[in-house]
Amino acid sequence: MKRDAFKDIKRVVVKVGTSTLSYSNGRLNFQRMEKLAYALSAIRSRGIQVVLVSSGAIGVGSGRIGLVQRPKDTSTKQALAALGQAQLMKIYQKLFDGYNQKVAQVLLTKDIVTIPQRHKNAQNTLFKLLALGIVPIINENDTIATDEIEFGDNDTLSAMVATLVEADLLILLSDIDALYTADPKADSSAKIIPSVTSITPEIEQLAAGTGNSFGTGGMITKITAAKITMEAGIDTIITNGDEPSVLFDILDGKEIGTHFISGVEKS
């Protein structure tokens, strides 16, 4: 898909990471969340169906019990995810309510990929929610799945969700502007790669070694996500979510971030 065609998309999945939702001290950035809720509600008003994949539950849970450091052991993380997910949804509901936009909570595990009945149920539910104009807010069900916390990440989850809902576009918002020709922090001659048509070993090489300290994902998991969506016929944009209004620019076809172009026809 050419960027110009983003003006006509019908269904978009937006993934926000912990680095977008919170300050570097781990506390929630309400101003940014408010802008995100505004942008997504405005996109909904254009008639585009929106799915939000959101991290942040463990961070919110940590904040609620006054933890300064992110916990390391799995059971504490899972407990804080259970505490924080409830609180996170409460905040999202309040913010989206301000724009008269209904939201729903959907917690998934990798079962949606491996168990056909769950795949079907999750897909049916999401399609119905979207048809009703509701924004599903999706996270991994951390309490029962250690996979996310130990190995995986919401980048991969968002790619699976984009495939599940047969989205036209996946937008990964993080604290990284784009994929660069070199690490921009170390090399001042590093340039943004505006588009990628196939995930070559060179691209994977570029993605290695970059990342942020707060979320679980770095560029590597975003490339993995893009690989999944490209194979499913879905384009992906990776860009910085500091200013959520960037979503308007993307959907206006402006050249922002790195565009992973799928050559595959969506099945």
Next chain:
Amino acid sequence: MKQKGRIVVRIEISTLFDANGKLNHQKMDRLAMVLSNMHNSGQELLLVTSGAIALGSDRLGLSIKAEDYSMLMVAAAVGQAELIRQYQDCFDQYNQMVAQVLLTSDILYDEKRTLNTQNTFNTLLSMSIIPIINENDVVSTSDIELDDNYPLALNVATVAKADIILIKSDINSNYIIQPRNGFKATLVTNEQDLFSTLDRVLYHLSEEKDEKYVFPDSINEIVFEKDVK
């Protein structure tokens, strides 16, 4: 001496909702107070609740047919977020933290998930947080349980190694105290007697060294003690 126990509290949907399908805030608030008080007295509590579908239907302004599973799931996804928010607001008033745990019925068949869930429960309880548990209807393969969440409560009690399942029935504010290990259940007909009866049952359990956790498979199998006092 005060007996401490681990108690799974199972709430019937009719405990929280009026006949017209609206959430009864007064009832939920009262429940939050009783449970916060019970928690303050030293008991470990896990709350198993329904209500997501009812709340979601109400919020969407829809009346959904019982056989329309995909719409029921939609209502569950919308309503669960709302339900937990209402619980949070109610418990907040009593300075009691709550967490949301959504489970599917296979929790007992997958050893790793059982262990994960057990660890999560233990950690939450050690942090003085009450887990509020519901079925993850959106991905559930079993038919959605509209009313009867006793099987879920039973699974939770087994995973959490609970001493008691406390069933809050809507009829005349009755509570059923169902101890582990096949002991007969006790019916408590008023809140005043609730704490002392719990105490007595927990004391009784502490005298028994049997480590088995056996609860009846369905609420219909629960047999009451004849002598309540």
